[in-house]
Each structure stands twice: as structure tokens, then as C-alpha cells.
Amino acid sequence: MKTSDPRPIQFDRLKLLGLSHYHQSPGVHPVPKMIPPGHELIELMTGGKGWVREGEEWREVVPGDLIWHKPGDDSIGRSEWENPYRCLAIALQSDRPEGLGIPRFSRWPEVEERNAFVSETVKAFYNPAFDRHLLLHYAVSRLLFSVYRFSRQQEQAKLPEPIREALKWIDRNYAEPCSVEALAKRVGWSAAHLHHAFRLHLGQSPHKALMARRIRAAQEQLASTRHPIKRVAVECGFADASALIHAFRGSQGMTPTAYRRQQIGPLSR
Template identity: 30%
Template structure:
């Protein structure tokens, strides 16, 4: 339904429902990959942070006087005022997803896992909870004006499931992954962004007809294959703009555009700002510690911050 045809009373109702059940409020989130041997210095934060490290490695998390080796995939909960730091794996890049959030009127006692004496590290190697966290990231990227409305509900459910993990309650099952052919097509796109890509070529690689591939993309991703290619190219360009020093022309070529002017038009149409403006607005020296990362399973780009309430 077009925005101008929405019932304002319905929108107001959603806002009042959100206030009535006191959902957590998402402030900041992202999916970053840190270079081997880098670190996050000692700090404390005014809000809560939920993190997930999908691979066990040599990363060390220090909270208070305790040091915890993240040798297996784990969730981490950092509470307001807790002094903590990270030393990332010295040999391999380290990926982590994170969500900063406020509780506001939501009582922490409703989820004991958030209380000061709750666990800091909760091992988890399944897919269901990670899919929930990734879905929140995808909403922030693809539908940011619905982040608080939809993402906060998912975050509350995710925290509840993590609490269940912390008291060793059984999980309720796993979500279904994307069809293998769709995953294969996404991987093929990500590995070939610098080269010409066609729906017909992708369909041939995965053993489907172009029509079936297009229907599957629309059903599972909400985008056509051509729209997905453009989105992945521009998302990769955003990464290159933020943690590299290549020119706009070089970046355009690297993501498959031989015409710099055409790339700039597509970038502005997609991001509502020029590539130069994007770099000036979002560049931060800390991006120098980020490593390039490709994940065909994700519906959002890694190494990019998404903002909720400030």
C-alpha cells in the first residue's frame, strides 16, 4: 500500500503498542570483520551491547578482571558501565555482529540474562538465533524506517532465547535457510562483481531457468536478480569507499562499472548521496582496522554501521 494511502490511526496504534509493551530501543548495530592482530581498547558504554562471534578463534574478551577466550561461536552481553576490551585473533580476521540498545522503560529484571550478575559469554553454534540477528541487520539496511517497529520486537525475542540458552533450556528449533540455488547465485554475484553479470548466466550456473531464478529471488529476497546485483555492487563500493583510499573511478571498475559517470548516477540513486559525499560523511579512521569480507548468505553489507535511536 502506498504511504499516502495508509491509515494514520493504524500507524498511531503501532506506536502506542510499542510503548505499551516497553520494547528495547535499538541505537546502533553492524556486522564488522576486524583484521588479524587488532584490538578494541578498554572502554565502558552507557547502553547494552549484544554481540555474536560466529567462529571460535584466538580472540580474548576481558570484562572486569576476567579474561575469556572466545574459542567457540558465542554471544556476548555487555552491560552499561562494565569495563571491557577485546584482543582479536592474532592470525585470522575476526567477524562479529553487534547491536547496541537502550532498555528505557523495559525492566531488566524481566530478562535476568541482562542483570549485572548475568553471564557475559554464552556459547551458541546453531543457526536460528543468528538468523534472527541477521534479520534485524537486514531490516536496518533495507527498511530502516521500520527498524524500531520490527527490529525491537525481534531483539526482544532474541534476548529471550539467549536467556533460555543461559539457563540451558532447549531451543525451539531452527529456521530454514535460503534455497541452495539462491545461496549459490548470491555467492556467484559476490565473487564476480567486477565482471559482466546476467540473469541468464546466473541461472545457468545454478541449474535453473532465468524465470525460476527471478521468482525465487523475489520470493526469498524481495528483489529481482538485477536489483540484487546492483545492491551488492553498491554495497561493495560503500565498503571500498570507507576503508580504502582508491579513487571513485578505481572503485567503479572494481565493482563492475566501466563508466564512472554511470556508476556515480547509480550510486546516488541507490544511496541518495554521491560517492564522494558518502565517503566524506561516513569515513572514520577506525575503518582502517577492517578487513574485506564477502558473505553471500547475508542480506546486508558487512563493515557498515546502521543507526537506530540516538
Template identity: 25%
Template structure:
């Protein structure tokens, strides 16, 4: 069998995973599978929240949100599918020709790695689906095209777990909070009452505030101020408005209050911020909603590639 490789360290190239079998199936409500053991690795993706249960050893994982499941060779495991609805899942069985090296690169696959990873991530889901599409439409190219994509999928999933452990522990924001953040961004010039945001979310004021503290680490009022100041930072660089006009554009009537608050949050005055970070490249840019991406828009990321 020919093993494809990609460039690795100076010591040796990295061998790609070898795909054995793939599938996308929906099991009848109340059915199950196992207990069983397998001789290779298996990556599964359950795209829908359900009451299905994955058991491995003495651990039981309820798949009540979109999740990836990792099963390793020799692990005894079983599935108990939702009794009320069919349980759809996508799966890929694969081997690791360069196992020692790949386990070094992907600690997620080690025996002490996680068995269930909650991840409602459309990029990862689409990569999984595309591997299955290649298997269906171009089976003779599966090892060439699908294996490299599988390694990328595993690398990205591994990165979400280990590259930033703090982020990996943060749950996806509830849609009520996302809606509140969108409203703040869209009405940044207007008075915004926390009680009104809570009412729009359908939550009580107390639950709304607790949720902001849980997911964002700050109260709704602190979040409003933070969003106003961040928008002001953009306007200071994108526009040639006076400090007073910038303050007004982000919802502050009192310029002096805005100036004091800006210095408290950013550590320097608004004038000093503009002078320090002013760059012609920022001209003609416009602010965008912070919730649209997981990275800061309108920022140029320097030194992301090192020769």
C-alpha cells in the first residue's frame, strides 16, 4: 500500500492517515450498537442535539449538542440511540501509518485524550461531509484527497482543544446573548437599558446578568461600555472626527465623561490613542459587528508567517 506524506519536521515527513471506511447513516429511534471494540481509529460526528448516549468504559456521554466522538483501537464502547428520534451520524474509520509521530502532533488521539468533543462548528462539519463526498464521487482519489483533508480536520479539532485551553472551555454563546450583542452594536449611538435587553432575550434581568457573567466575564452594563469604547477606538482611526463627535457617535452625550471612561478602559486618552495607532491604511474603513467573526476585522495581522 502506498502511504502519502506531507512535509513534517526536518527529521521525517508526516505520513497521512489511511482511510478504511466512511459512512453517513441514520439509526432508528431506540436502537443501539455494541458493546464492541475496533482495530482502528474512528472519528464520528453527530450533527444534531439528541438524547443519544455514547458509553466507553464507565463513562457515559449524552450527545445533547452537536459533537465529535473519538474511538481508539481496543476501546470497548457502545451507543444507545435516542428513543424519540432517529440518530444520524457521520463516521470515518482510519489508521495511522506513522502512529508515533502523528500522536505527537495530535495528542487528542492518545489513549488519555477526550472521547467526546462538543463542537457545533460548520467548517469541521463540512470537511467531514466533503471527505464522504470524495469517497462517493471519486473513490479512486480518496487516499490522495480525503486523507489530507482528514489530517487537516483532525489538526483543527486538536487545535481547538489544545492551542488555547481557555477558549476550549468556553461554551458557544447562547443565541440570546448573541442577539443582545448584535443589538448593542446596531444601536451603539442610542441609550441602551439592560432591562430592555433582558426583556428582548426572554430572560429575567437576574438570569440575563448571570449569563453575561458566565459567558463573557462581565455584566451587561460593563459589556455595553466595552462595546462603546471599542467602537470609539475604531472611529478614532477610521474617521477624522473630533473627540466630541466620536463620543457622540458611540452613545455618550458628555465628552468629559467619555474621555475619563476611555482612559480608564484603555489606559491612555483618546487623543493619545489616535496619535499612537494612527495609520493611513485605516482610512476609509468602516466598523463591523464584533460577533461576525472569531478574529478582529479591520486589523492587519503582522508577522503571522516566519521564514
């Protein structure tokens, strides 16, 4: 996720000022509010249609759009009269006058996930027994996750189609034997072209991308199962345990056994 300020968010310096599922009245436009210094407003569209000012233009917003307003921005300022907009509105206060540096426009397209989040956060906010700071942590973290996930999806969408197809195949079939030549043939390119394109767009070779996916799969198994290293190696696409150990040490700076011990730690039995 690209932000104007990469510093991590310090939740102890944030305050949840308000949270509501706002329904704009039909036949009238809302009055846009300028966000003051040290404040942020998050508007997650849940229904209808609205518009928000972006520079000198009005940008249409529809269900799934996530608008993270920083100081100086205006909130949604126009609404479709017959189908007025509805949104989850979350008001925050922080110690950063310039804002948290989150991209203003993003999306949360998964309808069921989004609706469940809206419902549970509204219920929690109006439940006096629910800890507000815990709700702040949850709501902001979940929204940041959606922003980050959407940003990743956008980056993937900008890649040439053959690279996207190659990455999809690697993600689903990492355990299968695969050469760069065979992968290139699957996407209709030469091996040299695929290698050059991976370097250009991803900063790594197709082989490196495949090995990274296998390492992630091995990490998951090591942390969640008691499978022998030999079995983990074979199920993750490595020729044998020695190949896994060599690749894992080069990538993670430790052996698979040490990684498993680190992850399980006091939970080991």
C-alpha cells in the first residue's frame, strides 16, 4: 500500500469520535463538511450513489467505495435524489495534523464481508458495554486491510496478461514440477521474454517467484502441522528435504526445523 507517510499507525494516539450507518434523505444533496486538522473521516459506501469533490471535479462513489478523507478534504457532497447514498461513517481524531497518509480512494468489493463489518461495528459502537478502544483497533485495522488488499489487486491488474496468468499458475500449482520454459509455453511467450518481463515488472525471475511461493507454502505447513520435513518438502514442490532446507535457509536465514520451533514455541507438545 502506497501512502504519503509510511510510519505505522499508533492506536494509542487515535480516538474514535463517532460511528454511524448514515442514510442520506431523498430529494436533497448533503452539505459537505471539510475535515479539520488532526481529524479523519472514513466513508464506506453501502448503497445508493453519491459524489465527492476531487480537485475541481466531482467523483462518483457507489457501494463498495471506501473514501478515507484527510484534513482539508470534503466529505460526500452530492447524492442521487431517487437513490440516495448510504455509508458507514467513522470519525477519528489523531495527533497528526496532516492525517495518517492513507490513500483517499479505495474499494471493498466483497459484499457479504462489507455488510457484516458494517453491522457488527455499528452494534458494537452503540453497545455501552463494548470497549471503544478495542473497537477502534478492530475497525481501523480491518479497513486498512481492505485498502491494502485493493491496492495489491490494482497493482496486479496493471501487469501484462501473460504475467498475471503465470502468477496464477504458480500460486495454484507450485507443488508441481515446472521449468521456466514450460511456464512460458503456458502463457504463450518465449522463456527469454517471460524472464525479461518478470524482471522488469516484478524485480525477480520466474524461478524466484516459484520458489518464494513454495517457501510460503512450507511456512504454512511447518507452523500448522507436525508433518516430517521430508513430507513438507515433497508437498510444497521441493525434490527432497535437503532442497527445502537449502532454499529455506537462504530465504529465511534459518532451517525449517528452527522456523517451526519459533512459530510453535510454548505451544509445542
